[in-house]
Amino acid sequence: MLRLIGWMALLCLALPVQAALNIEIVGAGERQIPIVIPAFEGEDKLKQGLTSVVAADLVRTGLFKLVDPAGKSPHTPQEVNYAQWAGVEALVVGRTRQQANGRTEVEFYLVDGVKQIQLLGQLVSGHEEQLRGIAHRISDMVYEKLTGVPGVFSTRITYVNRDQGKFRLVVADCDGYGEQTVFASDEPIMSPAWSPDGSHLAYVSFEPGHAVVYVQSLVTGQRMVVAKFKGTNSAPAWSPDGQQLAVVLSRDGSSQIYLGRADGSGFRRLSFSDAIDTEPSFSPDGQSLLFTSDRGGSPQIYRMSVDGGVAERLTFDGGNNFSPRYSPDGKGFVFAHLSGGRFYIATQDFESKQMQFLTEGGWEKHPSFAPNGKLVLFATEGQGRGILSTVSSDGRVKQRMSAQTGDIREPVWGPFLK
Amino acid sequence: MKKIALSALLVSLLSACGTVKNGPTTTTFTGLDSANATAAPASAAASTPSSAVKQVEADALDDPKGALASRSVYYPFDVDVVQAADRPLVAAHAKYLSEHPARQVKLEGNADERGSNEYNLALGQRRADGVKKLLVVGGAKDGQLSTASYGEEKPKAAGHNEAAWQQNRRTDIKYQGK
Numbered sequence: 166m167l168r169l170i171g172w173m174a175l176l177c178l179a180l181p182v183q184a185a186l187n188i189e190i191v192g193a194g195e196r197q198i199p200i201v202i203p204a205f206e207g208e209d210k211l212k213q214g215l216t217s218v219v220a221a222d223l224v225r226t227g228l229f230k231l232v233d234p235a236g237k238s239p240h241t242p243q244e245v246n247y248a249q250w251a252g253v254e255a256l257v258v259g260r261t262r263q264q265a266n267g268r269t270e271v272e273f274y275l276v277d278g279v280k281q282i283q284l285l286g287q288l289v290s291g292h293e294e295q296l297r298g299i300a301h302r303i304s305d306m307v308y309e310k311l312t313g314v315p316g317v318f319s320t321r322i323t324y325v326n327r328d329q330g331k332f333r334l335v336v337a338d339c340d341g342y343g344e345q346t347v348f349a350s351d352e353p354i355m356s357p358a359w360s361p362d363g364s365h366l367a368y369v370s371f372e373p374g375h376a377v378v379y380v381q382s383l384v385t386g387q388r389m390v391v392a393k394f395k396g397t398n399s400a401p402a403w404s405p406d407g408q409q410l411a412v413v414l415s416r417d418g419s420s421q422i423y424l425g426r427a428d429g430s431g432f433r434r435l436s437f438s439d440a441i442d443t444e445p446s447f448s449p450d451g452q453s454l455l456f457t458s459d460r461g462g463s464p465q466i467y468r469m470s471v472d473g474g475v476a477e478r479l480t481f482d483g484g485n486n487f488s489p490r491y492s493p494d495g496k497g498f499v500f501a502h503l504s505g506g507r508f509y510i511a512t513q514d515f516e517s518k519q520m521q522f523l524t525e526g527g528w529e530k531h532p533s534f535a536p537n538g539k540l541v542l543f544a545t546e547g548q549g550r551g552i553l554s555t556v557s558s559d560g561r562v563k564q565r566m567s568a569q570t571g572d573i574r575e576p577v578w579g580p581f582l583k
Numbered sequence: 584m585k586k587i588a589l590s591a592l593l594v595s596l597l598s599a600c601g602t603v604k605n606g607p608t609t610t611t612f613t614g615l616d617s618a619n620a621t622a623a624p625a626s627a628a629a630s631t632p633s634s635a636v637k638q639v640e641a642d643a644l645d646d647p648k649g650a651l652a653s654r655s656v657y658y659p660f661d662v663d664v665v666q667a668a669d670r671p672l673v674a675a676h677a678k679y680l681s682e683h684p685a686r687q688v689k690l691e692g693n694a695d696e697r698g699s700n701e702y703n704l705a706l707g708q709r710r711a712d713g714v715k716k717l718l719v720v721g722g723a724k725d726g727q728l729s730t731a732s733y734g735e736e737k738p739k740a741a742g743h744n745e746a747a748w749q750q751n752r753r754t755d756i757k758y759q760g761k
Contacts, residue, residue: 371731396708420705443704457699
């Protein structure tokens with residue numbers, strides 16, 4: 166059991182006053198890339214800054230150290246005087262132009278400060294309300310070029326906001342901005358699950374007086390019931406091809422896992438334990454399911470084939486384990502561990518069977534991986550309220566985002582947008 | 584010994600005839616008053632064609648001090664079996680339901696927050712289903728009973744402490760229309 170703690174730095178980002186969330190980052194990677202991102206030419210005339218968003222994105226990963234441009238402002242690779250940037254390994258420079266049709270054109274470059282060469286040059290354009298999205302695209306390209314791993318800055322997250330008996334299912338950018346309410350109710354909402362293409366959410370709503378599974382389109386807003394049997398219908402999980410839905414039903418007794426089509430037809434029982442079997446998570450290849458079961462006396466993580474059959478117990482460590490989710494590479498899983506009255510976020514890989522704590526413990530629940538596997542999103546508490554938090558998958562960098570109102574519950578990181 | 588047997592006989596007679604509101608010899612035997620009081624709800628609830636009696640009929644559900652006044656069953660952590668202390672309560676509701684077949688009850692299971700939301704939802708469902716089974720054993724009909732779980736979603740008490748948790752590990756017996 167390896168506990169990864171030892172936060173190396175504390176960094177607070179100043180964000181615009183209209184921010185929906187306050188973001189605080191703790192920790193840093195072992196080696197950070199010194200990067201400078203001077204304001205783009207013409208950026209000050211735009212409704213939304215770009216470089217501040219790019220800088221926040223990159224710093225949040227813990228892999229970058231932001232260097233102050235100290236008044237210098239090159240906008241193209243030709244304007245970069247390398248002698249002035251000793252120790253800076255990467256520069257992001259650019260220009261913006263507002264076009265007659267209301268669109269904004271952004272020209273940006275990534276420059277290697279050591280080799281003194283241009284690594285990227287791109288022209289991106291969009292409407293005024295797409296400026297944050299453009300900035301996230303720039304972050305994705307810069308991150309991938311410098312780390313070799315696809316960036317997740319353009320992806321979205323979903324969560325439930327509970328505020329004084331009102332429940333809202335929310336979709337937001339992964340940095341917490343651009344919050345949109347997908348569904349609101351006076352009854353609880355639980356367990357949102359992204360379809361693999363990011364176009365739909367499955368979730369549990371109690372509006373009929375018991376837990377029922379719905380699927381809602383994020384494009385048209387249309388929603389339909391997919392599982393409404395007597396008792397509890399819950400814990401929806403999409404198969405990687407989006408064709409099937411695993412759900413948990415209590416219609417035949419204790420809560421068990423069933424597999425059916427994504428339209429809610431043809432549910433057949435997969436688990437047969439008489440105990441609680443819940444929280445199914447598909448493997449990336451669609452062949453296996455992880456799930457939580459108390460069949461052994463306490464809630465632990467198990468794995469079984471999607472064809473059913475014998476389940477293999479995966480967690481044995483003292484305490485209870487819940488909410489397993491496969492890592493995107495399928496080599497391990499993240500889960501919530503409860504012991505000594507505290508919840509921790511932990512990972513375990515299938516080969517070593519070693520459990521690794523990513524957090525120091527608290528009220529930390531419902532983890533999910535970013536689609537590049539580098540970050541884990543989970544629910545925690547700050548000042549007595551439920552808030553969002555992320556931790557890098559090596560446990561080094563932690564970020565907390567607190568909403569202005571209500572409790573944030575059950576966050577899930579969405580897929581890459583195709 | 585004889586006294587007890589006699590009073591028991593009288594109580595059953597009172598219950599059986601169901602129309603006697605003022606027992607003829609209530610002062611004769613000690614212990615009869617309290618026994619009579621216990622018998623009264625059953626007596627009042629028994630169907631009778633007498634309109635004079637109908638006026639004084641009271642639903643045992645409305646008696647704030649009666650056996651049906653308590654409508655919640657409590658559990659230890661991560662347990663879904665009704666505890667011995669709560670079995671008489673469930674039995675009393677079962678008896679009432681068997682005598683009032685038109686009554687509908689929704690059993691709502693709840694859990695404390697020490698678990699994942701989904702695990703707690705399943706645990707709450709097991710709690711509600713466990714109460715349902717006991718009610719059926721006690722004479723209630725399946726059709727009178729529905730179950731739902733709210734898991735940890737609707738806590739009665741807030742706070743990460745045992746005082747709050749023990750209130751949240753609960754099945755509520757909710758009479759519909761009451």
